[in-house]
Amino acid sequence: MVEWSHRAVDKELVEATREVCKDFSLDYWRECDQNSRYPEEFFRAAGEAGWLGALLPTKYGGTELGLPRMVDVLETITRSGAGMTGGITVNQALFPIQPLLRFGTEAQREKYLPLVATGDLHVAFAVTEPDAGIDTSRITTRAVLTGERYTVNGQKVYISKAQRADRIVLLTRTMAREAVSKPTDGMTLLFAENNRSAISIHPMDKLGTGAIDTNTMFIDGLEVDASDRIGDESDGFTALTAGLNAERIVLSAEALGTGMAAIDAAVKYAGERVVFGRPIGQNQGIQFPLAEAYGAIEAARGLTREAAEAYEAGAPNTAVTANLALLTAARAAFQACDSALQVHGGAGYMKDFHIERLWREVRLVQLAPVSQEMIKNFLAQRVLGLPRAY
Ligand SMILES: Cc1cc2nc3c(=O)[nH]c(=O)nc-3n(C[C@H](O)[C@H](O)[C@H](O)COP(=O)(O)OP(=O)(O)OC[C@H]3O[C@@H](n4cnc5c(N)ncnc54)[C@H](O)[C@@H]3O)c2cc1C
Numbered sequence: 001m002v003e004w005s006h007r008a009v010d011k012e013l014v015e016a017t018r019e020v021c022k023d024f025s026l027d028y029w030r031e032c033d034q035n036s037r038y039p040e041e042f043f044r045a046a047g048e049a050g051w052l053g054a055l056l057p058t059k060y061g062g063t064e065l066g067l068p069r070m071v072d073v074l075e076t077i078t079r080s081g082a083g084m085t086g087g088i089t090v091n092q093a094l095f096p097i098q099p100l101l102r103f104g105t106e107a108q109r110e111k112y113l114p115l116v117a118t119g120d121l122h123v124a125f126a127v128t129e130p131d132a133g134i135d136t137s138r139i140t141t142r143a144v145l146t147g148e149r150y151t152v153n154g155q156k157v158y159i160s161k162a163q164r165a166d167r168i169v170l171l172t173r174t175m176a177r178e179a180v181s182k183p184t185d186g187m188t189l190l191f192a193e194n195n196r197s198a199i200s201i202h203p204m205d206k207l208g209t210g211a212i213d214t215n216t217m218f219i220d221g222l223e224v225d226a227s228d229r230i231g232d233e234s235d236g237f238t239a240l241t242a243g244l245n246a247e248r249i250v251l252s253a254e255a256l257g258t259g260m261a262a263i264d265a266a267v268k269y270a271g272e273r274v275v276f277g278r279p280i281g282q283n284q285g286i287q288f289p290l291a292e293a294y295g296a297i298e299a300a301r302g303l304t305r306e307a308a309e310a311y312e313a314g315a316p317n318t319a320v321t322a323n324l325a326l327l328t329a330a331r332a333a334f335q336a337c338d339s340a341l342q343v344h345g346g347a348g349y350m351k352d353f354h355i356e357r358l359w360r361e362v363r364l365v366q367l368a369p370v371s372q373e374m375i376k377n378f379l380a381q382r383v384l385g386l387p388r389a390y
Contacts, residue, residue, distance in 0.1 A: 001264055005298050008075075009068045009305075017073050020049050021080035026354045029082055032211035033357055036203075038164060039211055042082070043089050043119055052093035053117025055246070056101065061114030067246055068308040070094070071253040075301075078257030079264070081354060084361035085211050087254030092161055092212075093117075094250065096125040096169045098243025099189055103231035108191065112167070124165035124194070126156045126217060127240065134374060135390070136171070136237070137183035141219060143172035143190065145233070150174075150190060150224040152198075156217040158368075162201045163213040168192045170224075174234055189236035191228045198222035208360030245322040246311055247369055252304040252322075252329035255365040259297050259336030262358045266290055266340035269347070280343070289339035296332035303328055320383055327375045330365040337362050 008014045024042050032039045046052055054070045056062025065073070077086045097116050100108055115121035132138035141154025152172055162168065168191075175186030200218045231239035267290065270281030280286050307321035315321075337359040341348035348355045366372050380386040 002260065002267060002294065004260075004301070008072045010072055013065075013069055014072050014076050017049070017076040018080065020045050021077055021082060021086075024080070024082060024086070026081040029085060029211075030351060030354060030357060033085065033208075034210065034351070036210045036213070038213075039085065039089050042086060046090050046093075047117075047119030050117075051090050052119050053113075055094050055098070055243075056113055056117055060101075060109055061117035063117075067249060067311050068305070070250060071304060071308045074250055075253045075257040075260075078254045079261045081261050081358075083258045083261065083358045084254055084364060085209050087250075087257070088160070088209060088212055091247070091250050091254070092123070092125075093119065095243050095247045096123040098246070099169060099230050099239040100191060102242040103189075103239040104191075105227075108228075108230070112191070121167065122161060122165045124159055124161045124168045126159045126162070126168050127171045128158050129155060130157045134371060136240075137177060137187075139171060139173060139187070141170070141172045143174050143188055143224070145174065145226065148226045150188075150226065150229075152190070152192070152219050152222040152224060154219050156219070158204070158214055159201075159217050160212055160214045162194070162199075162215040162217055163203065165194050168194050168199075169230070170219075171236055171240060180234075184237040186234050187236040187240075188233050189230040189239045190224045191230055192222060192224045193228075195222060208357070208362075208364060244369075245307075245318050248322040248326040249304060249307045249311060251365055251369060252300065252307070252325040255326075255329045255333035255362055256297050256301050256304065258358050258362045259293065259333030262337040262340035262355055262362075263290060263294055263297070265353070265355060266343040269353075270343055273345075286343055290343065293332065293336035293339045296328070297336055300325060300328035300332045320379070323375045323378055326365070326370070327372060327379070330362075330372060333362045334359075334366065 050063035053062035054065035058064055074087050093116055129139045143150040143152045170190045170192045172188050174188040180186040198221050201215045203213050203215050206214055270286050271279055273280045304325040307325040310318040310321050341355045341359050344353055344355055347353045377389045381388045
């Protein structure tokens with residue numbers, strides 16, 4: 001295995017993570033992907049290892065590992081060959097509940113967070129809508145409060161894990177966009193029960209991460225108790241943004257681990273595959289793209305670690321470093337997977353070698369949870385001082 005140049009924060013934790021991942025082979029992940037089967041066994045193992053509660057305080061059943069250590073863990077999981085599917089399986093427990101942790105009531109925290117930490121409560125995050133896209137302020141899913149209950153109607157798209165979620169962190173509008181002075185005002189966040197008699201959920205066919213369902217959701221007369229609101233009415237956007245920086249940092253780590261898994265495989269293959277009477281790895285045409293990809297991964301890895309430390313310390317520049325980490329990591333990781341696929345020749349295109357899966361999976365990080373364009377918009381405005389483009 002190729003050595004990392006930047007050190008792990010917690011080497012023992014990395015070793016312990018490797019031990020857990022040994023039980024989940026490349027064939028396991030391929031089978032989950034091909035059959036659109038949720039990696040239930042791995043999810044259970046993640047709960048037992050304490051990863052699902054990594055960002056939760058111990059009083060809510062969490063392990064308080066913190067972000068720098070979770071970067072180590074997720075890098076190791078994804079590099080084991082689990083790829084983005086393994087990473088996302090874990091981070092879906094970490095992030096949807098951040099608004100509840102930061103803005104929920106004590107009663108909500110005590111009731112739900114321990115169940116998330118053990119893996120007994122699955123949560124989905126429903127923000128995106130077909131006619132709003134990345135401009136969240138234009139969502140139209142409407143929640144109307146009558147007495148102590150909201151009635152919700154609307155539509156969501158690309159919602160991951162909605163098929164198995166028990167609860168949905170659901171972004172709604174309680175006031176029309178035209179009726180508020182700031183476009184992001186007037187939105188309310190609900191911790192809604194996934195009541196299938198009022199929500200119809202349809203899986204979408206997609207390029208990668210086939211093991212984790214992504215869906216369209218039609219919401220028709222869903223009743224949500226007012227006690228399941230997260231934060232203040234009409235201030236849902238503030239609650240929603242809790243944890244966004246942490247999510248970017250973690251996604252960077254997952255992409256980099258996936259990219260390194262591809263490089264590991266390519267280096268091995270380049271040493272073994274003989275063409276023209278010598279190992280292909282003897283050719284600079286094979287060596288250079290891999291060395292370049294490794295360099296780009298290490299550079300992004302340095303930024304990712306810096307961002308994780310900044311987040312942990314509550315540093316004011318965290319948003320900038322987190323965005324820089326994801327910008328560079330998403331590209332470096334895709335380049336690594338693409339070069340690794342090329343090194344494998346025709347074999348790279350075959351499912352038996354697992355590279356094509358990593359390549360498909362890692363492409364996602366350039367689109368979601370935030371697109372490369374929106375990261376550049378942010379950096380151009382906030383760091384370079386150029387006019388806002390969104
Ligand atoms: C596999 C997958 C899982 C997902 N899971 C979830 C989930 O669980 N919950 C959830 O709420 N959402 C989820 N999403 C949605 C994801 O966050 C959105 O895809 C994302 O917010 C972008 O919205 P959009 O796809 O409609 O793109 P659009 O808003 O239609 O944008 C299209 C393109 O135009 C670019 N663009 C738009 N405006 C500008 C501008 N001003 N300047 C430059 N470029 C611009 C965008 O960057 C993008 O490349 C998921 C998406 C995928 C693919």
